[in-house]
Amino acid sequence: MTMLEVFREHKQNVCAAWVELVLSTYSLDTKGFLRTKNDPFLNPVGDITRLCAGCLYDAMAGEDIDAAKLKDALERLVKLRAVQVFTASEALGIFYAFKSVVRSTLLPLMEKSGLTAAYLEAESRIDTLALMAFDMYAKDREVVLENRVNEIKNQHAQLLRWAQTVDGSPVGGSGKTKL
Amino acid sequence: MATLPTPQQLIASRPAFPKENWMDIKPDFKPGSFCYPAQKQTMELLHMPNPHEWNPADEDWNLPENWEQILIDAFEERLKKHRSLKLFMDICVRCGACADKCHFFLGTNDPKNMPVMRAELLRSLYRKDHTMLGKILGKKVGARGWDKDVVKELFSYAYQCTECRRCSLYCPYGIDTAEITAIVRELLHEVGLGIHWIMDPVKNCNITGNHLGIKPHSFVEIVEMLADDCEEVCGIRPKTPFNEKGHEILFITPSGDVFADPGVYTFMGYLMLFHELGLDYTLSTYASEGGNFGSFTTFNMAKKLNAKMYAEAERLGSKWILGGECGHMWRVINQYMDTYNGPAPAHMMDVPTSPITGTQFTNAKSTKMVHITEFTADLIKHNKLKLDPSRNDHLITTFHDSCNPARGMGLLDEPRAVLKAVCNNFVEMPEKTIREHTFCCGAGSGLNTEEIMELRMRSGMPRGNALRYVQQKYGVNHMACVCAIDRATLPPLANYWAPGVSVSGVHELVANALVMTGEKKRTMDLRQEDLPNVDGGDE
Structure with a gap:
């Protein structure tokens, strides 16, 4: 059996275990809903998590994946966790927990097939994915702060413009929010 | 040597089964999740009851000495005054139809943000003082008395509800949870608890009109x-x-x-x-x-x-x-x-x-x-306007149904008719997220304040998620709406969840397309940005 074949065979159960783990970071009363409802708009958190699980797994396994699709899936989950009530480690720890899930399921099998070195390479790819997630998280937090600053500016935009005309100065340029 | 926790231990925010009853879980007031309190001076100016200095992050909220009696009396008074409230307190069968309909629940995944649970915070108090079973059996039948943590809990969740009424749409009994939130906010005001971003505009509207x-x-x-x-x-x-x-x-x-x-x-x-x-x-x-x-x-x-x-x-x-x-x-x-x-x-x-x-x-x-x-x-x-919708051709527009016009007055088709006449490219968001099913912007009912931007991004997630979908699938780059609060709250929401989508009111697009008698050749839109589809504008 090649490494990819082993990975493919266990994709479903590893992903399910990881999704379970991620959903367990929410309250027990919520988890049932997140786990059972399959609608991208009526259960976005469940959907985003499940979608990300598949992409993460394929990227880790070394499948030929669409980079844009992977980035999008990762970005959505990170965006979500970046504004939920989690510390940074709770928000991003799920990617390291992914490694633990993969290791406990697949490492013994890989060792048996003499694929340990290839497995370790795959595991390192999870580190890369976690680092990508870290960048996304930092950017998302910056956007939240940027939104706060912009909102204060926008709320009083015309007032400020008007105030600048009070001493008889000509009216400055209009607000330049790009449409 | 100390043992480091595993990643699983680090991310596990709870035990597999909660040890405590929901009533025993205290609200947490972390910065970014609560609104700044109203100023004492503002409350005094408006003759609001029991104005005082307080801060949600503090342990002691400086409630008036007889706060409990004030709240018991105020609740009883409202139960007598609003028959609907009494009905809403009695009639819920906890079917759960509303539970997953709230944008706050979908974004925060906090079970107390399920509308049924948010109402239960007040309903539990009702049971204790106003039902025979609650008086006798107390907690066993979901009844509880007032205490200061209950007040904090009510404050936390009454200001995590935008009174959008999406939950009411699905309630088989027609319970209007928004009205329950409104009553909880009223009760909190009786003991001097209000938020700055609501009370300051109230004061200003009261004194100068805006x-x-x-x-x-x-x-x-x-x-x-x-x-x-x-x-x-x-x-x-x-x-x-x-x-x-x-x-x-x-x-x-x-x-x-x-x-x-x-x-x-x-x-x-x-x-x-x-x-x-x-x-x-x-x-x-x-x-x-x-x-x-x-x-x-x-x-x-x-x-x-x-x-x-x-x-x-x-x-x-x-x-x-x-x-x-x-x-x-x-x-x-x-x-x-x-x-x-x-x-x-x-x-x-x-x-x-x-x-x-x-x-x-x-x-x-x-x-x-x-x-x-x-x-x-x-x-x-009636063909009374001369319109050139091609001026808006650089936009692929969707429409966000603002909660109050959509669910509060049934204004669903008119804005769409206008938009379709002034824009050649119009795309609807997914069916369950528009018209009367619309998801709130996440910051209505006075929650459009910057200090809770993080909370707003959570609560606006269902709307942002639907917007992102049409952005990726159909290239939507603009969202129109018919609400001033939306025009303030949707730009940051779009900037977070679907960057690149701009936001405007419907009549901005109307005026862009409006051919006025004696107008000069339009080369700019109302934002004074070049119109790309007009000669003399950018390519």
Whole structure:
């Protein structure tokens, strides 16, 4: 059996275990809903998590994946966790927990097939994915702060413009929010 | 040597099964998740009960000495006053139909944000004092008495509800959880607990007429400035009639459209449309705020702030009122105005009638107030406007149904009719997220304050998620809406969840497409950005 074949065979159960783990970071009363409802708009958190699980797994396994699709899936989950009530480690720890899930399921099998070195390479790819997630998280937090600053500016935009005309100065340029 | 936790241990925020009953879980007040408290001075000025200094992050909220009795009495009084409230307290069977319908629940995944649970916070108190079983069996039947942590919990969750009423749509009994939230906020006000971003605009509207407290002469000057901007764009300076008696129509819109970007462009759109029509109307500095922040505090305050609409129509002798694009303003008008301050002044027209088309707005017979998208949709239907929708061709637009116009007054088709006439590229968001099923912007009912931006991004996630979907699938780059709060809250939401999507009111796009008599060649849109589809503009 090649490494990819082993990975493919266990994709479903590893992903399910990881999704379970991620959903367990929410309250027990919520988890049932997140786990059972399959609608991208009526259960976005469940959907985003499940979608990300598949992409993460394929990227880790070394499948030929669409980079844009992977980035999008990762970005959505990170965006979500970046504004939920989690510390940074709770928000991003799920990617390291992914490694633990993969290791406990697949490492013994890989060792048996003499694929340990290839497995370790795959595991390192999870580190890369976690680092990508870290960048996304930092950017998302910056956007939240940027939104706060912009909102204060926008709320009083015309007032400020008007105030600048009070001493008889000509009216400055209009607000330049790009449409 | 200390043992480091594993990643699983680090991320596990809870044990597999909670050890505590939901009643024993205390609310957590982390920065970013609560609104700043109202200032004591503001509360005093408004004669609100028990004004005091306090901070949600503090252990002690400095409640008045007899706070418990105040709350028990206030709750009892409201149960007697509102039969609906008593019914809502009794009738819920916990079927769970509402549980997953709330954008706060979907975004936070906090079970106390399930509407049924949010209502249970109050219902548990009701059971203790007002039901026989609750009196005898207490906690065993979900009853509990007041304590200071309960007050904190009520505050936390009453300000994690935007009163959008999406949950009510799905309730088989028609329980209006928004009304329950409104009552909880009223109760909290009895012990002096309110938030700054609601009470400050209430104070300003009360004193100077608009939410930022801008004095009338300055208000007029800002509108003049916007008229100058219109001239820059189209070569015609629209009229800005203020406080003039004897006009047929009084126009009232939220003041956010005069001060805030991008709402100002919607206001410019109104000015240009009215000018082109030669509409016999006036603006008012007294009724310069259509929005009613009072409706986020108490029914009495909502009534007080709403009263100026009819008072001004009477003073100026207007025959009917045209209302701008606003959310809760329309909820108050449709649901409460008649009872609060009706009937409308006797001199007003029996049925508001469009002076351009002769259409009678029979739906507004009682309130005498017509929504501007009804007015404009009627104009378009009768071919009274010359439009060039190709000016908006660089936009692929979707429409966000603002909760109050959609669910509070059933305004679903008119804005779409207008948008489709002024934009060639219109795409709907997924079915379950629009029209009466619309997801809230996440920051209505006075929660559009910057200190809870993080919370707003959570609660706005379901809307952001649907927007992102149409952005990726159909290339949507613009979202129109008919609410001033939306125009303030959707830009940051889009910036987070679907970067690259801009936001505007419907009438900004109307004015972009409007071909005015004697206008100069349009090369710019209302934001003074080059129009890419017009010669002389950017390629």
